[in-house]
Amino acid sequence: MKTVKSMSLYVPGNSIIHRLEPITKLIYVMVAGVLPFILPANPTAVLCLAVTLAMLTISKTLTKVIPLTGFTLLVLLSILFIQGLFHEHNQTFLFRFGPFVFFKEGLSYAARISLRVINLLLGISLLSLTTKPSDLIDSLVRRGLSPKIGYVLSSVLQIIPQMAASVNAITDAQRARGLETEGPLIVRAKAFLPLIGPVIMSSLIQARERAMALEVRGFNANRRKTFLRAANQSSRQTTIRILLILILFAAIVWRIFA
Amino acid sequence: MAILSVENLHFSYTTGQDILKGITLQFDRRPTAIIGQNGAGKTTFAKLLKGLLKPLHGDVYVKGVNTKETTAAQLARQIGLVFQNPHDQIFKSKVIDEVMFGPLNLKQEKETARANAIEALHMVGMENKLDKNPYDLGLSEQKLICIASVLAMQPEIVIFDEPTIAQDYPARERIKEIIQHLRQKGKLVLTITHDMDFAAAVFERTIVFAQGRVLLDGTTREVFAERELLKHAHVEPPHVTQLGQKLGCRETFLTAEEWIRYKRRKS
Numbered sequence: 001m002k003t004v005k006s007m008s009l010y011v012p013g014n015s016i017i018h019r020l021e022p023i024t025k026l027i028y029v030m031v032a033g034v035l036p037f038i039l040p041a042n043p044t045a046v047l048c049l050a051v052t053l054a055m056l057t058i059s060k061t062l063t064k065v066i067p068l069t070g071f072t073l074l075v076l077l078s079i080l081f082i083q084g085l086f087h088e089h090n091q092t093f094l095f096r097f098g099p100f101v102f103f104k105e106g107l108s109y110a111a112r113i114s115l116r117v118i119n120l121l122l123g124i125s126l127l128s129l130t131t132k133p134s135d136l137i138d139s140l141v142r143r144g145l146s147p148k149i150g151y152v153l154s155s156v157l158q159i160i161p162q163m164a165a166s167v168n169a170i171t172d173a174q175r176a177r178g179l180e181t182e183g184p185l186i187v188r189a190k191a192f193l194p195l196i197g198p199v200i201m202s203s204l205i206q207a208r209e210r211a212m213a214l215e216v217r218g219f220n221a222n223r224r225k226t227f228l229r230a231a232n233q234s235s236r237q238t239t240i241r242i243l244l245i246l247i248l249f250a251a252i253v254w255r256i257f258a
Numbered sequence: 259m260a261i262l263s264v265e266n267l268h269f270s271y272t273t274g275q276d277i278l279k280g281i282t283l284q285f286d287r288r289p290t291a292i293i294g295q296n297g298a299g300k301t302t303f304a305k306l307l308k309g310l311l312k313p314l315h316g317d318v319y320v321k322g323v324n325t326k327e328t329t330a331a332q333l334a335r336q337i338g339l340v341f342q343n344p345h346d347q348i349f350k351s352k353v354i355d356e357v358m359f360g361p362l363n364l365k366q367e368k369e370t371a372r373a374n375a376i377e378a379l380h381m382v383g384m385e386n387k388l389d390k391n392p393y394d395l396g397l398s399e400q401k402l403i404c405i406a407s408v409l410a411m412q413p414e415i416v417i418f419d420e421p422t423i424a425q426d427y428p429a430r431e432r433i434k435e436i437i438q439h440l441r442q443k444g445k446l447v448l449t450i451t452h453d454m455d456f457a458a459a460v461f462e463r464t465i466v467f468a469q470g471r472v473l474l475d476g477t478t479r480e481v482f483a484e485r486e487l488l489k490h491a492h493v494e495p496p497h498v499t500q501l502g503q504k505l506g507c508r509e510t511f512l513t514a515e516e517w518i519r520y521k522r523r524k525s
């Protein structure tokens with residue numbers, strides 16, 4: 001049996017955050033991501049960030065965030081740098097760093113963008129690190145998403161690791177029969193070409209087998225589907241959701257009338 | 259010098275979970291079966307011999323060459339592996355192209371490669387399927403094509419991973435003939451198998467893997483005589499062997515023919 005590497009970022013665990021319904025977390029991410037655009041940006045983003053960071057800590061996934069967000073942080077740092085130096089409304093001198101002169105307007109503009117982006121990014125990380133993709137899709141289907149769309153979503157999540165597995169199998173078969181695939185880049189590039197056809201072929205075969213397996217199990221039957229897992233619909237979850245949506249609603253009202 | 263030797267071989271896929279825990283073996287030219295429970299690490303061992311995986315500790319020498327110092331592709335001249343699942347091996351859309359793939363990689367001329375491929379297809383009885391698409395053939399025929407694609411490279415060592423799994427009776431008999439033929443040509447045939455009747459009927463030497471170690475190693479008759487140790491490895495000797503044991507015979511029978519001969523002698 002082959003162990004297929006999972007593409008999801010999910011870190012198994014049993015914290016309160018893990019046990020929250022996926023939809024509750026999804027609503028939180030959306031509300032927390034949108035709030036800084038409605039309310040005064042910086043304080044709101046900092047507040048949301050603090051809540052997200054607290055939840056990441058509780059779910060023991062804080063360290064997993066760094067590799068996920070590292071690249072974006074780098075980009076944001078360069079935005080800070082460039083805007084701090086060259087923003088068009090730069091007037092107020094802030095400080096000098098070697099040959100570079102930083103201005104307040106540019107830096108605060110960049111900080112505002114960065115905070116919002118980091119806030120959104122950490123929210124999404126929280127959701128992906130503490131939720132199994134299949135559970136999320138399952139919950140969405142429960143809430144009325146068409147099972148067919150749910151199936152397509154989960155297929156997309158599965159197809160990449162599946163392709164990676166068949167790339168491995170076929171590479172082994174080719175190496176076993178004398179095709180050089182190890183060594184310098186040029187050798188590996190040459191070995192890549194004969195891979196493409198077979199990998200697509202085997203993916204198609206797998207897709208056909210899966211379609212047949214679904215068909216015989218009545219996937220296309222015109223009946224309401226039932227669920228294998230029981231829904232975790234505690235009143236607490238509902239309260240959290242209502243609260244989150246109320247906050248969002250209040251923010252919008254404030255924005256319109258204030 | 260042994261044609262194939264393994265010294266204190268350790269291997270794991272994930273750190274901390276050792277699949278093979280210190281295996282030392284020398285192989286001569288005797289046809290050899292490797293048996294053991296599902297998940298005992300037999301396929302992993304075959305991939306290590308083939309150079310597709312590299313040891314964590316210890317060494318594998320193929321004709322004196324350490325697999326750590328070469329590539330799987332380089333080793334393909336010496337050692338061939340027939341994969342357990344044909345789907346993991348077949349990737350061309352024409353039988354002849356599939357079988358010629360190896361010889362062409364060995365830098366043979368096109369005509370030589372084709373001749374070798376056709377000879378190998380003859381050996382497995384598939385010479386009239388040259389232009390078929392392997393995906394349209396049955397599992398037995400796919401297996402035979404996999405075997406041909408290894409034989410076409412004429413390696414000195416041939417490893418079969420579970421060759422009889424999902425095979426019908428004629429294909430099984432055909433595989434037996436192929437192994438006998440290879441042995442007559444002086445090649446080392448190593449077979450990983452679950453199929454104890456097959457192991458007993460075809461191989462001179464049998465090695466039993468259990469919990470990542472070699473539990474038993476000897477002539478097939480000696481090994482199948484070890485009832486208790488085999489039970490420990492969750493391996494069941496062939497039925498005819500068990501029959502003899504349960505009837506209290508001192509001899510160990512490996513095939514029905516042996517049992518019949520014994521009975522005739524007695525009466």
Ligand SMILES: Nc1ncnc2c1ncn2[C@@H]1O[C@H](COP(=O)(O)OP(=O)(O)O)[C@@H](O)[C@H]1O
Pocket residue numbers: 001002003271272277294295296297298299300301302303
């Ligand atoms: N590519 C892999 N990655 C991780 N674990 C693997 C991989 N291949 C096999 N294993 C594990 O290694 C063990 C031995 O597998 P294998 O060598 O296939 O056993 P056998 O062929 O004796 O049935 C099994 O527990 C299996 O789950």
Ligand SMILES: [Mg+2]
Pocket residue numbers: 300301302342419420
């Ligand atoms: Mg196996």
